[in-house]
Amino acid sequence: MLTTNEIRSAFLEYFASKGHQIVQSSSLVPRNDPTLLFTNAGMVQFKNVFTGQETRPYSRATTAQKVVRAGGKHNDLDNVGYTARHHTFFEMMGNFSFGDYFKPEAIELAWTLVTKNFGLAKDKLLVTVFAEDEDAAGLWRKIAGLDDSRIIRIPTSDNFWRMGDTGPCGPCSEIFYDHGPDVPGGPPGSPDEDGDRFVEIWNLVFMQYFEDPPGVRTPLPRPSIDTGMGLERFAAIMQGKRDNYDTDTFVALTQASADITHQSVDGAFKASHRVVADHLRSAAFLIADGVLPSKDGRGYVLRRIMRRAMRHLHMMGTTDPVFHKLLPALIQQMGGAYPELVHGEALIRETMRGEEERFKAMLDRGLHLLEDEKSRLQSGAPLPGDIAFRLYDTFGFPLDLTQDALRGSGHDVDVKGFEDAMTVQRQRARAAWAGSGDSAVETVWFEARDKFGASEFLGYATEQADGEV
Ligand code: ATP
Ligand code: MG
Ligand code: MG
Ligand code: MG
Numbered sequence: 001m002l003t004t005n006e007i008r009s010a011f012l013e014y015f016a017s018k019g020h021q022i023v024q025s026s027s028l029v030p031r032n033d034p035t036l037l038f039t040n041a042g043m044v045q046f047k048n049v050f051t052g053q054e055t056r057p058y059s060r061a062t063t064a065q066k067v068v069r070a071g072g073k074h075n076d077l078d079n080v081g082y083t084a085r086h087h088t089f090f091e092m093m094g095n096f097s098f099g100d101y102f103k104p105e106a107i108e109l110a111w112t113l114v115t116k117n118f119g120l121a122k123d124k125l126l127v128t129v130f131a132e133d134e135d136a137a138g139l140w141r142k143i144a145g146l147d148d149s150r151i152i153r154i155p156t157s158d159n160f161w162r163m164g165d166t167g168p169c170g171p172c173s174e175i176f177y178d179h180g181p182d183v184p185g186g187p188p189g190s191p192d193e194d195g196d197r198f199v200e201i202w203n204l205v206f207m208q209y210f211e212d213p214p215g216v217r218t219p220l221p222r223p224s225i226d227t228g229m230g231l232e233r234f235a236a237i238m239q240g241k242r243d244n245y246d247t248d249t250f251v252a253l254t255q256a257s258a259d260i261t262h263q264s265v266d267g268a269f270k271a272s273h274r275v276v277a278d279h280l281r282s283a284a285f286l287i288a289d290g291v292l293p294s295k296d297g298r299g300y301v302l303r304r305i306m307r308r309a310m311r312h313l314h315m316m317g318t319t320d321p322v323f324h325k326l327l328p329a330l331i332q333q334m335g336g337a338y339p340e341l342v343h344g345e346a347l348i349r350e351t352m353r354g355e356e357e358r359f360k361a362m363l364d365r366g367l368h369l370l371e372d373e374k375s376r377l378q379s380g381a382p383l384p385g386d387i388a389f390r391l392y393d394t395f396g397f398p399l400d401l402t403q404d405a406l407r408g409s410g411h412d413v414d415v416k417g418f419e420d421a422m423t424v425q426r427q428r429a430r431a432a433w434a435g436s437g438d439s440a441v442e443t444v445w446f447e448a449r450d451k452f453g454a455s456e457f458l459g460y461a462t463e464q465a466d467g468e469v
Contacts (some may be wrong), residue, residue, distance in 0.1 A: 004235040004249045005337060007118075008091065009063050010043065011229070014113050015062035015095045024064045025091075025338075028289040029298065035164075037069040037298060038286075042094035042281050043205075043226040047097050050168050050207060050224055059100040064231065064291075064337070065092045068282055071301045077400065081275035084243035088305060089282035089372065091231040099222030104139055106225045110175065110202060111144045117315050120236060122146075126198070128188050130171030131155035136206065140173070146236075152189050161205045161226075166212040168220065175202040177233075178241045202229040217437015245274050249333045253277035256329035261316035272312040279309035280326050281334075287351050288344040304398040306355050307363075311401055314363055321356035324349045359396055366395030370405060380410050392418070415429040 002010070012022050026045035030036045036044065042065040048054035054090075069076045070088040079086035095109065114120050121404055127146065129136040131153040140146050162169035176188055176198045185195015208223040232244040239247050245254060254273040257280075258265040265273055286302045293303035306323065327349055335342045373387050383406060391397035403413050 001233075001240075002232065002238050004247055004333075007238055008093065008231055008234050008337060010117070011093045011113070011231075012062055012064060014117055014124045015060075017107070018060075020060040020062040020095055021056075021058035023061045023063050024339060025063060027065050028068050028286055029291060034419070037071045039065065040067050040069050040072075040074050041065070042067070042092045042228050043096070046096055046098070046226070047163065049304040050163070050226070051252065054233050056098065061096045061098070063094050063096075064336070065094060066285055067092050068286065070282060070305060077305075077405075077450065080278045081271040084245065085199050085230075085233055087232060087278050089278065089285055092329075093229040093231050093234075094227045095225070096227070097225035099220075099224055102223050102225060103135060104143065106204050106206070106227065107136070107173070108143050110204060110227065115144075116177065116203070117333055118234075120177070120237065126150040126152060126176050126178065126187065126456075128152045128154045128174045128176070130159040130173070133171040133173070133206075136173045144220050152187060154189050161207075162211065165214050167210065168207045168224070169217070170206045170208040170223070172203055172205040174200050174204070177237050184243055199233055199237075200230075201233050201237070202227060213361045245277070249273075250277055252329055252333050253326070254278060256326045257313075260322050260325055261313060261318055263316045269312075269316050271463075272316055275312050276309050276323075276326070279305045280323070280330055281461060282325075283309065283352065284327060284330055284348050285338070288340040293355050300398075303355070304400055306352065307359055307396070307398055308401050308404055310356050310359055311367075311405065314360070314367075320322060320351050321360060323356050324352035327352070335461060353459065360447045362395040364393050366397050367405070369395070370397075370402065374406070374411060376408065377411055382412050385414040385419070386414045386421045388415075388418040389421035389425070392422075 014020050023045075027038060028039050030039050030044055033044070033047070039045070042063050043050065045065070047062070049056055066089070068089050071077075074212060077088055080088055084266075095106075097106065114125070115122055122144070125146075127140050127144075127150065129140065129151060132155075137148075137151050137153070141148070159172050159174070160169070161172045176186070178187075179197050179199060181197070183197040184192075185197030186192035187198050188200070200408060205226040205228075206223065207226060208220055209217040210220050211217045232247060232249070234246045236242065236244045236248070241247060244250060254265050254277045257273040257276040262267070263269045263273070283306045286298075286305075291298050291302050293299050293306060295303075310323055327345065331341050331345065333447050341348070342444040369387075370383075370391060373383060377383065383402070385438070388397075388402050389398060391402050392399060399413065399415070399418060
């Protein structure tokens with residue numbers, strides 16, 4: 001059985017043997033790209049190469065890219081722990097052609113790797129193409145020998161990629177794996193596609209147009225390729241599992257969570273162990289890349305992730321801070337491929353410990369308040385926004401933590417009421433602000449809040465530009 005680490009290496013070596021330069025993952029904090037909260041796809045570090053603003057000494061590259069999808073357009077936070085295939089942090093494997101090879105080679109390279117090198121059975125695979133992309137459908141028939149029932153045409157923007165409102169764009173084609181009829185879920189494009197049966201493993205983007213102004217497309221003289229394959233999803237398949245959380249890496253992490261909480265991996269707290277394992281990875285990797293928990297922006301997303309994991313650990317009966325104690329298990333799994341975890345160990349550990357110490361003091365009281373308020377609600381009624389706001393403001397509960405805590409109870413949060421309470425407090429703060437004497441500082445502070453809006457400023461609903469592969 002191949003380990004996740006071996007699969008990563010095999011992917012990179014395969015593309016290296018086909019003339020691709022192995023390029024290091026870039027940081028989770030995108031450089032020179034204020035439009036993007038976190039690196040959320042392999043192509044992010046190559047954006048300027050695709051637009052031609054930057055050149056590199058190679059025209060083919062391959063990477064294992066660290067990505068986080070916990071905010072903005074790609075926000076998988078609420079799926080974590082509850083689907084078999086979503087993480088907030090994951091590794092996106094990719095191969096890239098900068099005006100070098102195009103569609104036929106990209107399809108051939110992917111198909112050969114998946115079916116020959118990794119040996120997946122052809123009858124477990126199906127593909128999607130953009131409905132208008134006859135070219136791609138024909139290539140899948142010819143190169144992979146797939147018949148039309150296995151080439152699904154998708155007419156929506158799901159299969160048409162664009163970098164932004166203007167710039168490179170083009171159709172994409174995805175490879176899916178069928179985990180079999182006893183897993184719930186339908187094929188791509190069907191009403192129940194959002195299940196764990198048909199899992200998208202690889203997305204191939206064919207950048208063949210340039211759009212500018214919006215709506216006006218011209219063919220690119222040298223089209224490019226950008227692909228993204230989810231390492232954890234692929235590892236599950238290669239290890240004969242239906243669930244990412246049953247792969248070697250995740251078993252080690254959920255087991256560490258089980259050991260520290262003395263709650264069995266598959267018992268009542270199964271989802272909690274998964275949330276903890278996932279959030280351990282995103283928190284550790286974000287801190288290693290220099291993000292620290294804070295009140296807004298990237299730091300607030302990190303804080304939300306950490307506090308959410310900490311609530312689950314607390315629920316499992318831990319009294320002392322324990323999140324940081326899971327770090328050695330992560331380093332053992334991933335420190336070889338990502339030495340920043342080893343170098344950053346002390347910083348990561350102390351950041352986690354400090355955050356949990358501070359939060360623990362309020363968590364218990366906040367949870368009591370929440371339980372109390374919940375017991376007063378009529379069945380199905382939302383938690384009033386001012387209560388959610390009090391939890392946020394006084395007890396340090398990020399909105400999504402409260403939502404997560406209410407999950408399965410039949411209650412959700414009156415989000416509008418929460419935002420209104422936030423606005424009222426903001427206005428009150430401004431009115432009461434006696435001033436530091438430095439009006440320039442005050443103006444900047446309040447203007448930033450007004451410009452971004454409370455929610456965006458606090459980072460829980462930050463929109464971000466499309467960084468999809
Ligand atoms: P999905 O439709 O399953 O949400 P996606 O279309 O959003 O995936 P892409 O943006 O195409 O994903 O990313 C490329 C690949 O990364 C996907 O084919 C999938 O294998 C993997 N991937 C995407 N999101 C996640 C996630 N949250 N956790 C783990 N792997 C993911
Ligand atoms: Mg998605
Ligand atoms: Mg998809
Ligand atoms: Mg996709």
